[in-house]
Amino acid sequence: MSDAIEIKGLRKVYAGGGKSAPKEALKGLDLTVPTGSIFGLLGPNGAGKSTTINILAGLVRKTSGKVRIWGFDQDVNPRQSRAAIGVMPQELNLDPFFTPAGALEVQAGLYGVPKADRDTAGILEMVGLSDKANAYARTLSGGMRRRLLLAKALVHHPQILVLDEPTAGVDIELRQMLWRNVRRLNQERGMTIILTTHYLEEAQEMCDEIAIVNHGELVVRDRTANLLERLDGKTMVIVPDGAAGPIDLPPGVEQETRPDGAVALTYNRGKVTAEQLLSAVHAAGITIRDVRTEEADLEDVFVSLTHSAR
Numbered sequence: 001m002s003d004a005i006e007i008k009g010l011r012k013v014y015a016g017g018g019k020s021a022p023k024e025a026l027k028g029l030d031l032t033v034p035t036g037s038i039f040g041l042l043g044p045n046g047a048g049k050s051t052t053i054n055i056l057a058g059l060v061r062k063t064s065g066k067v068r069i070w071g072f073d074q075d076v077n078p079r080q081s082r083a084a085i086g087v088m089p090q091e092l093n094l095d096p097f098f099t100p101a102g103a104l105e106v107q108a109g110l111y112g113v114p115k116a117d118r119d120t121a122g123i124l125e126m127v128g129l130s131d132k133a134n135a136y137a138r139t140l141s142g143g144m145r146r147r148l149l150l151a152k153a154l155v156h157h158p159q160i161l162v163l164d165e166p167t168a169g170v171d172i173e174l175r176q177m178l179w180r181n182v183r184r185l186n187q188e189r190g191m192t193i194i195l196t197t198h199y200l201e202e203a204q205e206m207c208d209e210i211a212i213v214n215h216g217e218l219v220v221r222d223r224t225a226n227l228l229e230r231l232d233g234k235t236m237v238i239v240p241d242g243a244a245g246p247i248d249l250p251p252g253v254e255q256e257t258r259p260d261g262a263v264a265l266t267y268n269r270g271k272v273t274a275e276q277l278l279s280a281v282h283a284a285g286i287t288i289r290d291v292r293t294e295e296a297d298l299e300d301v302f303v304s305l306t307h308s309a310r
């Protein structure tokens with residue numbers, strides 16, 4: 001199967017409460033998530049990411065459109081489509097009276113996982129909670145609760161794992177543990193991973209493919225590497241030895257003097273070469289103390305695309 005998730009024409013209108021008008025959070029979203037990928041769903045606040053994820057998880061009812069999960073139409077085979085997906089939610093809502101081991105057993109029961117197929121100890125070990133297996137959830141730290149939420153998402157051995165803002169506000173150790181586990185689940189078990197994050201650097205590093213949504217619509221979906229290539233602007237930063245005078249630059253190159261005296265030359269890689277720039281700098285009689293280049297990153301792509309969509 002090529003796509004783990006297929007979303008077609010997905011609309012969600014939240015009923016307005018009191019005097020507030022109804023809100024169209026998704027306006028006919030089309031999206032596919034390839035099987036075996038680590039897929040990033042990005043977008044500004046209120047773009048519709050959580051709504052999309054909650055519909056996939058079966059927590060929010062869509063207004064219209066088609067959702068297929070692991071080949072199962074959500075409307076026709078709700079049980080199978082739910083069984084194929086595990087969701088680690090944003091909120092840390094856990095029953096305080098359950099222990100981690102107890103919570104996993106209950107979750108396994110809810111999904112009808114036979115006793116012989118349960119792996120409570122193994123999952124707790126994977127998320128680093130073995131020594132807390134029998135502690136009450138109310139005594140767990142915020143980080144431990146997140147580990148437990150990840151563990152709960154895995155009890156029914158889903159093919160697809162969805163993580164909604166998994167690293168928001170967590171410390172470095174937990175973040176590394178989460179990403180280590182995500183990579184392992186993806187590489188060793190072929191699990192398809194979908195995640196939302198506000199940390200673009202993280203998405204750039206972790207995700208093979210990225211979709212950006214804005215105002216309930218898809219802005220772009222592409223391989224991360226292709227997205228980064230879309231912006232072929234590059235900046236050469238020159239630290240001159242002494243003050244730099246005017247430089248006679250090729251057309252289309254923008255010159256900016258930074259507060260530290262460095263000269264930033266922004267150019268289009270397709271039109272101007274680094275060599276041309278360096279020649280122009282030399283011709284201006286500038287001695288170069290240091291030179292470096294800055295590539296576009298996902299943040300530039302994100303800003304440029306969500307901006308132009310507006």
Ligand SMILES: Nc1ncnc2c1ncn2[C@@H]1O[C@H](COP(=O)(O)OP(=O)(O)OP(=O)(O)O)[C@@H](O)[C@H]1O
Pocket residue numbers: 014015023024025043044045046047048049050051052
């Ligand atoms: N239960 C609800 N009732 C009414 N409106 C809602 C509800 N949930 C979300 N919305 C609205 O729908 C839009 C999309 O919200 P959603 O939470 O899906 O965005 P998001 O991309 O996840 O944002 P964030 O990055 O802030 O989590 C927003 O305008 C939000 O105010």
